[in-house]
Amino acid sequence: MDLQEYISLVFSDYTLRTITFGTAILGAVTGMLGSFAVLRKESLLGDAISHAALPGIAIAFLITGIKDGNVLLIGALISGLIGTFWIRGIVAKTHLKSDTALGLILSLFFGFGMLLLTFIQKQPDANQAGLDKYLFGQAATLVESDVWMMTISTGVCLFILMLFWKEFKLLLFDKDYTETLGFNTQLIDILITTFIVLAIVLGLQTVGVVLMSAMLLAPAAAARQWTNSLATMVFLAALFGALSGVFGTAISASQNNLSTGPIIVLVASVFVMFSFVFSPSRGLLFKQLRFIKNRRDLELHKTLAFMFHIAENHKNISHPHAIKILNNFQGYTRKTLQKLVKKNYVTLHGNMWSLTDEGFKTASNLYNQQSRHE
Amino acid sequence: MNKKIAVKVDDLTVAYNYKPVLWDIDLEIPEGVLMAIVGPNGAGKSTLIKSILGILKPIAGSISIYGKPYIKQRKLVAYVPQKGSVDWDFPTTALDVVLMGTYGSLGWIKRPRQKEKKAALEALEKVGMLSLKNRQISQLSGGQQQRIFLARALVQNASIYFMDEPFQGVDATTEIAIINILKELRKAGKTVIVVHHDLQTVPEYFDWVTFLNVKKIATGPVKDIFNDENLTKTYGINYKVSIQE
Numbered sequence: 001m002d003l004q005e006y007i008s009l010v011f012s013d014y015t016l017r018t019i020t021f022g023t024a025i026l027g028a029v030t031g032m033l034g035s036f037a038v039l040r041k042e043s044l045l046g047d048a049i050s051h052a053a054l055p056g057i058a059i060a061f062l063i064t065g066i067k068d069g070n071v072l073l074i075g076a077l078i079s080g081l082i083g084t085f086w087i088r089g090i091v092a093k094t095h096l097k098s099d100t101a102l103g104l105i106l107s108l109f110f111g112f113g114m115l116l117l118t119f120i121q122k123q124p125d126a127n128q129a130g131l132d133k134y135l136f137g138q139a140a141t142l143v144e145s146d147v148w149m150m151t152i153s154t155g156v157c158l159f160i161l162m163l164f165w166k167e168f169k170l171l172l173f174d175k176d177y178t179e180t181l182g183f184n185t186q187l188i189d190i191l192i193t194t195f196i197v198l199a200i201v202l203g204l205q206t207v208g209v210v211l212m213s214a215m216l217l218a219p220a221a222a223a224r225q226w227t228n229s230l231a232t233m234v235f236l237a238a239l240f241g242a243l244s245g246v247f248g249t250a251i252s253a254s255q256n257n258l259s260t261g262p263i264i265v266l267v268a269s270v271f272v273m274f275s276f277v278f279s280p281s282r283g284l285l286f287k288q289l290r291f292i293k294n295r296r297d298l299e300l301h302k303t304l305a306f307m308f309h310i311a312e313n314h315k316n317i318s319h320p321h322a323i324k325i326l327n328n329f330q331g332y333t334r335k336t337l338q339k340l341v342k343k344n345y346v347t348l349h350g351n352m353w354s355l356t357d358e359g360f361k362t363a364s365n366l367y368n369q370q371s372r373h374e
Numbered sequence: 375m376n377k378k379i380a381v382k383v384d385d386l387t388v389a390y391n392y393k394p395v396l397w398d399i400d401l402e403i404p405e406g407v408l409m410a411i412v413g414p415n416g417a418g419k420s421t422l423i424k425s426i427l428g429i430l431k432p433i434a435g436s437i438s439i440y441g442k443p444y445i446k447q448r449k450l451v452a453y454v455p456q457k458g459s460v461d462w463d464f465p466t467t468a469l470d471v472v473l474m475g476t477y478g479s480l481g482w483i484k485r486p487r488q489k490e491k492k493a494a495l496e497a498l499e500k501v502g503m504l505s506l507k508n509r510q511i512s513q514l515s516g517g518q519q520q521r522i523f524l525a526r527a528l529v530q531n532a533s534i535y536f537m538d539e540p541f542q543g544v545d546a547t548t549e550i551a552i553i554n555i556l557k558e559l560r561k562a563g564k565t566v567i568v569v570h571h572d573l574q575t576v577p578e579y580f581d582w583v584t585f586l587n588v589k590k591i592a593t594g595p596v597k598d599i600f601n602d603e604n605l606t607k608t609y610g611i612n613y614k615v616s617i618q619e
Contacts, residue, residue: 039464163483170474174460177526180427180453181478182445228465228510 006250015140016253022142022150023245023264026203029154031219031241032161033199035234036192038220039172043213044099045084048106049200050212052083054113057134057204058120067130069146069205076201083109084193110209137208139249139260150202157195161234168192169230207261218268219244225279244268301366303329303336304345307355308363317360320352377404378440380534380565381426386435388418388425395421399435399590403567407582408560410570410596414609417587419569420456423536427453439534449479452532454523456539462512468522469507472497475529490529497525502551517548524552534565541572553579576600 010020037045053076060075061067083105090101117132133141161168170178171188179185196216203212223236248264277285306329311317326332337353340346345359355363383401387394396418403409411419424430426437428444439447452475475497476490486494498504501521511519520540527535535556541549556566556579570576576583576596583600585591585608592604 039461041461166477166480166485167482169466170477173464173466173471173474174455176424176429176455176459177453177474179429180448180451182448183477183482224465228467228512230465233465 006254014144016249018142018144018147019139019253019260020246020249022147023139023206023249023260024242025147025150025154025245026199026206027215027219027241027243027245027264027268028238029150029157029241030199030203030215031223031237031239032234033157033192033196034216034218034220034241035223035230035237036168036172037196037216038224039230040192042098043217044102045087046196046200046216047213048087048102048109049080049084049197050204050209051106051113052109053077053080053201053204054134054209055079055109055116056113057131058113058116061120061131062116069143070149072134073149073201073204076204077197079109080197080201081194084197088193113209133208134204135209136259137204137206137211137261139206139252139264142206146205153198153202157199160191160195164188164191165231172230207264211261211265214265214268215241215244218265218272222268222271222275225275225282228281240268240271244271299333300336300339303332304340304359304363305366306332307340307346307353308360308366311355311360318347318354318356320349320354323348323351323353326353377406379403380405380440381567382438382441383422383426384436386422386425386432386437388421388430388432394433394588396425396432397589399586401584401590401593403565403582403584403593405565406560406563408556408566408568408580409582409584410568410576410580411584411586412570412573412576412608413586413591417608419586420538422586423453423538423567423569427451427536449530450533452527452530452535454527454535454537454540457516457520457523457542459538462514462519464511466511467507468503468509468511468514468518469494469498471511471522472525472529475526478530493529493531494525497528498522500528500555501525515545517544520544520548520552524555528555532564535559535567537566537568539569539571541570573605 010016034046037043056075056077056079057072058075059079060072063075064071087098087101087105090096090104091098094101096104120131167178167183167188168191170181170183171185171192175185178188200212200216203215207215219237219239219241220233222240223233226236227233244264244267248267249260251267252258252260252263275283277283280286303326306326307321310321310325311319323337326337337346337348340359341348343359345356345362346353347356379402381401381403383399386396386399386401388396395416399422401422411422413419421430425432426439426444428448437444439450444451469491472494473486473490476486476493480486480490495504495507498507501524503518503521503525506514506518511522514522520543524537524540527537537556540552544552556568559566560581568580570580577600580596582594583596584593585599585604587608587610591608592599
């Protein structure tokens with residue numbers, strides 16, 4: 001199947017279209033809100049929330065007896081929110097640190113959820129089958145109404161985000177200061193947290209409890225590498241998230257029997273890896289290259305300064321000296337000498353060297369700069 | 375002296391857990407002083423400021439700014455938090471941080487416009503940071519970051535300024551630049567309250583001082599009360615500073 005064929009299939013085939021749009025929108029909204037989670041250093045909160053949603057799904061099913069996606073979603077939302085505010089409560093009221101609180105709530109809620117799931121599975125009713133798909137997610141079960149639900153939620157989220165952009169930014173950067181300016185930080189806090197919980201709950205059906213936090217973090221972590229502006233970061237995170245959804249769906253659709261959720265997460269990780277290595281300002285590759293270049297420049301300058309010190313003592317600055325004396329200087333290598341010759345700072349005559357006028361001028365400037373810094 | 379009282383603290387007690395961090399503080403800060411709050415680590419200096427600003431909820435006591443509670447007077451007050459209290463790797467620029475100083479008067483939802491931007495640029499100029507306005511904040515030095523924080527407070531155009539260790543980790547040039555701005559503020563009739571660590575510079579920089587160590591030890595003009603007796607009472611050991619004239 002070539003690319004063109006696939007694209008036309010996306011628009012003509014109901015299932016493929018639903019999944020592609022669903023995962024793209026999901027990726028966009030989780031990426032957007034994930035930026036906030038990452039900047040608040042609450043990366044693991046997503047993991048706790050998604051696990052905390054599981055008992056809500058089970059209880060919603062037990063109460064209503066129907067397996068309607070939206071009903072279960074409300075259950076997940078409620079228990080996700082309860083879990084989140086318990087975490088906040090534990091951190092505020094006890095001496096426990098947030099990582100402990102997160103771990104505690106995550107395992108407690110997940111354990112309870114698993115217990116309820118096994119209980120439900122033992123029921124004679126045939127209707128219960130399939131609740132366990134929330135563990136790992138199953139994109140194939142998405143229907144058009146789910147996509148509409150995601151679209152509306154994303155729209156509301158985007159609207160709130162733009163409306164309170166200034167307040168969100170202020171709170172993320174400096175909470176105490178926000179308080180002194182007269183903003184209700186608790187209200188802003190609840191808004192952000194509620195939307196993060198909502199985004200996670202929306203994705204449970206597709207990506208599942210276990211992998212959901214990656215959807216939140218991976219696009220945001222990748223986006224942070226490329227920009228120093230919050231707005232751009234949020235936009236890029238949404239873009240990376242959406243692309244992960246589209247590519248992930250495409251890969252899983254073209255290869256039989258590969259489940260979509262994990263592939264989306266893997267694609268998102270590829271974005272992260274790529275960004276970590278190749279980002280121009282923060283990436284490992286360019287950082288290392290800059291480091292090596294700086295070192296080389298410094299070595300060269302040091303050697304030139306050493307030569308300058310020797311030449312300085314002679315009336316004629318281009319007075320030739322033996323290369324051997326350079327061995328007294330620790331940073332000296334044959335290579336640096338070669339480079340200095342190439343730059344026309346030094347000329348060689350057999351095993352003697354002498355500074356050129358240009359070399360002398362550069363070196364004395366260098367020397368002046370150094371002493372001014374000290 | 376029959377000056378107006380800018381800040382009044384009555385019977386303030388604050389505790390994080392069981393042990394009180396501040397115990398029964400009474401304090402009156404007259405308008406127009408440049409005041410240092412000094413005391414050892416854990417004396418509750420930052421806690422005192424944060425309580426006055428309503429960031430911390432006290433167990434007992436009351437606080438008033440020009441006779442009214444903080445919440446009604448917040449537009450008269452500006453705050454410079456400790457530099458280390460925020461993550462400087464946050465994706466934003468120097469100008470953007472200074473603009474945050476205008477958010478309080480803007481209120482909810484409204485965005486900063488030309489007028490606010492102009493005020494922010496002026497504040498940046500005042501602290502000598504105009505040329506770095508578009509710099510990512512993580513690429514600023516400690517002293518430059520402190521200047522940005524000061525500029526953010528200046529934009530608020532307040533009557534009372536609270537500053538939490540503005541001289542910590544800054545270079546000598548920045549320290550002089552900051553103290554000159556603070557003295558200018560005092561000259562303009564503003565009240566400036568600074569949590570301060572370097573006892574040597576107290577007589578040179580400030581005209582008013584409060585000694586604090588969980589309880590209030592003393593408060594008043596530097597020339598009257600900045601002496602060995604109060605220092606010893608506050609720091610617990612036999613403390614002697616040579617006051618340079």
